[in-house]
Amino acid sequence: MANLLHFLQRNALGAVGAAMLVAMLLAVICAPFLASQSPIALDMARKLASPGAGHLLGTDYFGRDVLARVLYGGRFTLAIGLGVVSIAFVIGVAFGTIAGFLGGIVDMVIMRFVDAMLSFPSLVLAIALAASFGPSLETAMLAVAITLAPQFARLARGQALSVSVKPYVEAAICIGVSTPRILFRYILRNGIGPLLVQASLSLGSAILQTASLGFLGLGAQPPLPEWGADVSANLQYVREAPWVALAPGAAILLTVLSFNLIGDALADWFNPRKRNLR
Amino acid sequence: MTRFTLGRLLALGPVLGLVLLIIFSLARIIPGDPAITLLGPGATSEQIKALRDQLRLDQPAPAQFFAYLAGLSHGDLGKSMKTGQPVFDEILLRLPATLELSILATLLALVIGIPIGVLSAIRSNSMLDHVIRVVSLVGVSVPAFLLALVLQLIFGIYLGWLPVSGRSSPYIIADPITGFAILDGLLQADLELVVDALSHVILPCLVLTAFLAATLGRFVRNMMIEVMTEDYIRTARAKGLAEQAVLFTHGLRNALLPAVTIVGLKFAEMLGGAILTETVFAWPGIGRFMFEAIRNRDYPVIQGATLVFALLFMLTSLLVDLVYALLDPRIRKRMS
Numbered sequence: 001m002a003n004l005l006h007f008l009q010r011n012a013l014g015a016v017g018a019a020m021l022v023a024m025l026l027a028v029i030c031a032p033f034l035a036s037q038s039p040i041a042l043d044m045a046r047k048l049a050s051p052g053a054g055h056l057l058g059t060d061y062f063g064r065d066v067l068a069r070v071l072y073g074g075r076f077t078l079a080i081g082l083g084v085v086s087i088a089f090v091i092g093v094a095f096g097t098i099a100g101f102l103g104g105i106v107d108m109v110i111m112r113f114v115d116a117m118l119s120f121p122s123l124v125l126a127i128a129l130a131a132s133f134g135p136s137l138e139t140a141m142l143a144v145a146i147t148l149a150p151q152f153a154r155l156a157r158g159q160a161l162s163v164s165v166k167p168y169v170e171a172a173i174c175i176g177v178s179t180p181r182i183l184f185r186y187i188l189r190n191g192i193g194p195l196l197v198q199a200s201l202s203l204g205s206a207i208l209q210t211a212s213l214g215f216l217g218l219g220a221q222p223p224l225p226e227w228g229a230d231v232s233a234n235l236q237y238v239r240e241a242p243w244v245a246l247a248p249g250a251a252i253l254l255t256v257l258s259f260n261l262i263g264d265a266l267a268d269w270f271n272p273r274k275r276n277l278r
Numbered sequence: 279m280t281r282f283t284l285g286r287l288l289a290l291g292p293v294l295g296l297v298l299l300i301i302f303s304l305a306r307i308i309p310g311d312p313a314i315t316l317l318g319p320g321a322t323s324e325q326i327k328a329l330r331d332q333l334r335l336d337q338p339a340p341a342q343f344f345a346y347l348a349g350l351s352h353g354d355l356g357k358s359m360k361t362g363q364p365v366f367d368e369i370l371l372r373l374p375a376t377l378e379l380s381i382l383a384t385l386l387a388l389v390i391g392i393p394i395g396v397l398s399a400i401r402s403n404s405m406l407d408h409v410i411r412v413v414s415l416v417g418v419s420v421p422a423f424l425l426a427l428v429l430q431l432i433f434g435i436y437l438g439w440l441p442v443s444g445r446s447s448p449y450i451i452a453d454p455i456t457g458f459a460i461l462d463g464l465l466q467a468d469l470e471l472v473v474d475a476l477s478h479v480i481l482p483c484l485v486l487t488a489f490l491a492a493t494l495g496r497f498v499r500n501m502m503i504e505v506m507t508e509d510y511i512r513t514a515r516a517k518g519l520a521e522q523a524v525l526f527t528h529g530l531r532n533a534l535l536p537a538v539t540i541v542g543l544k545f546a547e548m549l550g551g552a553i554l555t556e557t558v559f560a561w562p563g564i565g566r567f568m569f570e571a572i573r574n575r576d577y578p579v580i581q582g583a584t585l586v587f588a589l590l591f592m593l594t595s596l597l598v599d600l601v602y603a604l605l606d607p608r609i610r611k612r613m614s
Binding site: 012013112113115116117119120121122123124125127128129131132134204208211212215216217218228231232235238239242245246249250252253256257260261264 | 292293296297299300301304305307312315316318408411412415416418419420421422423424427428430431435546547549550551553554557558568569572573575577580581583584587588591592595
C-alpha cells in the first residue's frame, strides 16, 4: 500500500485521476446538501432557466434543477459502472477459469463461443441485446455486462492455464481435493491479480457503453436521472439552453477520464519495466 | 500465403455459425411471446401477427433456425416492420454512407495518430508528452455524442461555418454513381458537389477520428518506447547511423507493424460507434437506420443491421490477419 502511494506520488496523471474520482464521489454522496431540490421536482414556471444563483447549472425543459439531476444521476452512473463490471467479472471469470482448468472439449466450446461474441462491435451487440430484452436500465446493464464478459473469460482462461500446471495444484489433485474447491481456493485465488486490474480498466468503458445505450433510449427510462439519457432528452433544446445537455455529458467525460487516468497508472504499476523506469 | 489464407477462412466457419446462432437466439431468449415483447406496448394485433409470421414463431426452434439460414443464403434478412421493404436492400442503400464516413475518419486518424504517437515517444516524459497523453486520454474518454454536440454547437451554430446535419445540401441534386458522395462528385468533375459533400462530412468524421487517433497515438507511443530499447536499435546507433534513420527505418517500421491490428480492429469497432455519430448528425447510414429501428421497435431491421456489422467486423479482422502475415513472414510460417 505504501508502495502504491509512493508510486501515485510520482505518477502525477494517476494522482489527478484519483483526486477527480474522490471529488466526484464526495459530490455524489453529498448530493442532498449540494442540490437544494429533488432531481424530479417539476417547476414549469422556470423552464430552461440560465445557470444562476437559484440553479447553479440552470434548469431543463420541465424546470428540473440540472445540478440535482447531474449529482443524483452520478449515483446511478457510478453504481451502474460497478454493477456492470461485477456481473461481467462473475460471468467471464467463471467460464474462463472452467475452460482453462478443464481443457478439452469444454474449453473448445466455451472459447469458440467467446470468439463469436468478440466478432461483434461491442456497442452493436449491446444494442441488439438491450433491444431484445426490452428497454430498461437493468437490461441495459446486463447487455453491457454480457459484451464485456468475453474479455474476462479470455484473461481468466490464460490465468487458469498457467496456474493449473503449478506443483501445488497437482498436489491438490493427488490428495483428492474436489474440483470446485481446486477452482476456487487454488486457481482463482492465485490468478486473480490481473483480473482485478482488467476490472478496474473496464469501469470507464462500462460507464461509457451504458450511457450510450441510455442516449439511444435503450437504458434508463424517464424520469430517472441518468447522464446518457439526459443528454439525449435535451438535444432539441441545445440551441437555446446548451447547458442542459452539456452538463450531464461533461459529467460522463470527467468520470470516464478519471477511471482511465487511474487505469493507465495501474497498468504502469503492474508493468515492472515501467515501474522501475521512473 | 494461399495455405495461410485458406486456413484463416476455414477457421472463420465455426465462428460465423455461432454468430448466426447468437443473432437468431437474441429474439427468442426472452420468456413469453417474443413478438409481444419486441413490439412493446401499443402494438396492434396485426403487427404482432406479422412479426410472429416473419420470425416463424409457430414452428419448432430448429426449424426456425434452418428457415433463417435458408433465407440468409439468398440475401433475405426479413422485411422492415415499418416500411415493408426488404431489410437487405435498405441496408445496401445506406452502406456507402457509413463506409465513406468510416474510411475518411480512419485515414485522418492515421495522419494525426502516428505523428503524435512518435512525437510523444521521442520526447517521452517531457511537457509535450504529458499534454499529448492527456489530450489522447480525453479523446478515448469522451462520449461520441458529447463531442458531436460540442462540434455542432461551435462550428455549426456559433460560427456558422459548417452544416450540422445530413450528407448534402437540399439544393444539391446528385446523380449517384457509386453512392460515395465525394467520389461521385470527383467522377462527375463537379467541384460544387465535392465541396458540399466535404463540408457535410467534416464534423461527423472528426468525431470518429478523435477516438481512433487518440487510441492509435497512445498505442504508437507505447510501442515506439518499447522498440527503442531493443538491441538492434543500439546496434544501429553503435554503427553510427544518423538518429533520424534509427528512428524511422528501424524504430517506426517495427513499431507500426502491430498498429495494423489496432487500426483494423478499431475501424470495425468504429462502424459500431458510427451509430451514435450518425444519429446526432442525421447521417443517412446504417447506424442511423439502426437507431430509427430501435425507436420504431422494428426488430427485423435491428437483427439485420447487427448481422451486417458483425460480418463487416469479421471481414476486417480477416483482412488484418492477412495484411499482417503479408508484412511479417514469421507469422505466416508459424500459422501455416
